Amino acid sequence: MEGGDGREDSSTCGRNWAMLARDVLIVIFLKLGTMEVLRAAGSVCRSWRKVATEEPVLWRRIRMINHGYFGSDAFKLVEPARIAIDRSGGQLEWFAAANFADDNLLQYLCDRTSVLKKLGLTSLGQLSAAALTETAKRQPLLEEIQITFGPFSKKLTEILGTACSHLKSFKLNHTRYNMPPPDPDNEEEISNDDEALGIAKSMHQLRHLELIGNRLTNEGLTAILDGCPHLETLDIRQCFNVDIYDDGLYARCVRLKTFWFDYPDDEFDHDIDSDFDVGDD
Known part of the structure; x- marks a missing residue:
């Protein structure tokens, strides 16, 4: 999640999770259902949302x-x-x-x-x-x-x-x-x-x-x-x-x-x- 100043909230998206490689995130997201990616995974943090919204393969x-x-x-x-x-x-x-x-x-x-x-x-x-x-x-x-x-x-x-x-x-x-x-x-x-x-x-x-x-x-x-x-x-x-x-x-x-x-x-x-x-x- 992002705070009001646009920074990622480390309490909901720790550094290790936010820094996962794009290829790794794609593999994870492909194992989830459509609604899980739309409602949950794509809202965890900025890096995750970027993958969820910009990777047509998903x-x-x-x-x-x-x-x-x-x-x-x-x-x-x-x-x-x-x-x-x-x-x-x-x-x-x-x-x-x-x-x-x-x-x-x-x-x-x-x-x-x-x-x-x-x-x-x-x-x-x-x-x-x-x-x-x-x-x-x-x-x-x-x-x-x-x-x-x-x-x-x-x-x-x-x-x-x-x-x-x-x-x-x-x-x-x-x-x-x-x-x-x-x-x-x-x-x-x-x-x-x-x-x-x-x-x-x-x-x-x-x-x-x-x-x-x-x-x-x-x-x-x-x-x-x-x-x-x-x-x-x-x-x-x-x-x-x-x-x-x-x-x-x-x-x-x-x-x-x-x-x-x-x-x-x-x-x-x-x-x-x-x-x-x-x-x-």
């Missing part, structure tokens, strides 16, 4: 989830997210946000980087499918997209796949406790293969796919297996319209390196946030 990966803000309070993170994006100096490659990302923030991100490789967004009632589509079109290097509890439209997967020719990992997840119950009189709502068919049509380079809580049927799953020949891992837990033992699907799926599925009466304990690994290799 901000190539911005991960703002499990941050302790919920509901309307989550939107207090919009401004810190903008600060972090600015500090990346156009080098931002990975961005993950939970509960607060909206259309304006995605536009802000796209205006400041075009080299994004991984994007993870969760709890997206405030974010439109149009904003996701525009982001995909402006980030041609995207390799991984994870959307949880998000806005789903019939053509969204096809649009994302067409815009992101390098896409290797795609996660489009619901869970049982947050999905609206289907209308029993609306067969299309009970089972819908539009998202699966969009994936099969446009994401031919996929290696990893999660569709937890999706309403695809055997037709959609077959199309994915046919259209994504490089698929290595597949997670279709809570996809209760799929009869995995019909049409020879089980034999095809178990040939993959990793395959998950379940049935309506199975115990299911999937913490989306714990799998929100956009910040990890």
Whole structure:
């Protein structure tokens, strides 16, 4: 901390800490989370703040989830997210946000980087499918997209796949406790293969796919297996319209390196946030 005369306060930032080499500080900061650097490490003393604000390498990966803000309070993170994006100096490659990302923030991100490789967004009632589509079109290097509890439209997967020719990992997840119950009189709502068919049509380079809580049927799953020949891992837990033992699907799926599925009466304990690994290799 600095006193009124601009000198560093030795009681909060001793000489040894303040004199740490820049390379050492960078290594330390990279082991901290985005919010820890923004709120704490970058405020310890002048030398630490200089590194936190002037080293874009620290901000190539911005991960703002499990941050302790919920509901309307989550939107207090919009401004810190903008600060972090600015500090990346156009080098931002990975961005993950939970509960607060909206259309304006995605536009802000796209205006400041075009080299994004991984994007993870969760709890997206405030974010439109149009904003996701525009982001995909402006980030041609995207390799991984994870959307949880998000806005789903019939053509969204096809649009994302067409815009992101390098896409290797795609996660489009619901869970049982947050999905609206289907209308029993609306067969299309009970089972819908539009998202699966969009994936099969446009994401031919996929290696990893999660569709937890999706309403695809055997037709959609077959199309994915046919259209994504490089698929290595597949997670279709809570996809209760799929009869995995019909049409020879089980034999095809178990040939993959990793395959998950379940049935309506199975115990299911999937913490989306714990799998929100956009910040990890």
